[in-house]
C-alpha cells in the first residue's frame with residue numbers, strides 16, 4: 703500500500719519541504735536553510751523521511767523526488783532573497799542521495815535550476831552523506847567536481863559516521879563538513895565527544911573546509927562550538943524545520959543567538 707501511494711505522491715503534490723535555519727556562529731545570525739523532505743499523507747498526516755525514504759529509493763523514485771526538491775527549494779530561496787535583500791548571504795541546502803547521483807545528470811539539473819531561477823550559484827548547497835560518498839567515491843567525486851565548477855557549494859553530511867578515508871577527504875571537492883548530530887548530542891556529557899568534535903574542526907580547517915554542527919540543542923553546546931571555532935550551527939536550539947509559509951515571519955523577526 704505504501705509503495706502504491708508513494709508512486710502517486712509526486713503527481714498528487716503530496717511532498718513538501720520544511721526549512722531548518724542554519725546560523726553563522728560568529729554573528730549569531732541566520733545565513734541559510736536546509737530543505738528537508740516531508741510527505742503529507744492524506745490519511746496519516748505529515749511523514750518524515752525515515753518512514754518513506756528507503757522505500758522511495760527501492761522504487762527508484764529518488765531521481766524525480768530529488769529533481770522536484772531542488773527546483774522547489776531554489777524557487778523558494780529566490781523569493782526569500784527578494785523579500786530580504788539585507789540578509790546576505792541567504793542560502794539553501796538540498797539533500798541528494800547516491801541513487802539520484804548514480805541515475806541522473808545532477809550537474810545538468812543544477813545548471814537548469816540556476817538558469818530557471820537566476821539565483822547566485824554559491825547560494826545553493828548540495829548535501830550528500832559521507833556513507834553515500836564512500837559507497838562510490840570515484841563517481842561521487844566526479845559529479846561533485848562538475849557541481850563545484852558551477853560555483854555551487856557542497857556539504858559532506860553526517861560526517862564522522864561514514865568511514866571516510868582521509869585521502870578521499872583531501873580530494874573531495876567539498877566546501878563544508880557537517881558534523882553528525884550524534885557527536886554534538888554528547889558534547890558536555892562526555893569528554894571523548896569533545897575530543898572528536900575538536901579534532902574534526904581542526905582537520906576540516908587544515909584542509910580548508912568550513913564546519914557546520916548539526917543537532918545543536920543546548921546553549922552549552924553552542925558555547926563549546928563557538929570556542930572551538932566551528933563556523934555554523936543547526937539544531938532545535940535555533941529552530942525546528944519550518945513549513946515554508948513560516949520562513950518569512952522567522953526571517954522578519956531578526957532572531958539571533
Ligand code: C2E
Nearest residue numbers: 738739750751771797798799917918919936937938939943
Ligand atoms: P539530515 O540531512 O542529517 O537532516 C537532519 C535531520 O536532523 C532532520 O531530520 C532534522 O529534522 C533533524 N534535526 C535537526 N535539528 C535537530 C536537533 O537539534 N535534534 C535532533 N534530535 N534532530 C534534529 P529529518 O527531517 O527527519 O530528515 C532525516 C534524514 O532524511 C535527513 O538527515 C536526510 O538524510 C534525509 N532527507 C531529508 N530530506 C531529504 C531529501 O530531500 N532528499 C534526500 N535524499 N534525503 C533527505
Ligand code: CA
Nearest residue numbers: 736797829859
Ligand atoms: Ca542533510
Ligand code: CA
Nearest residue numbers: 859860880916
Ligand atoms: Ca546530517
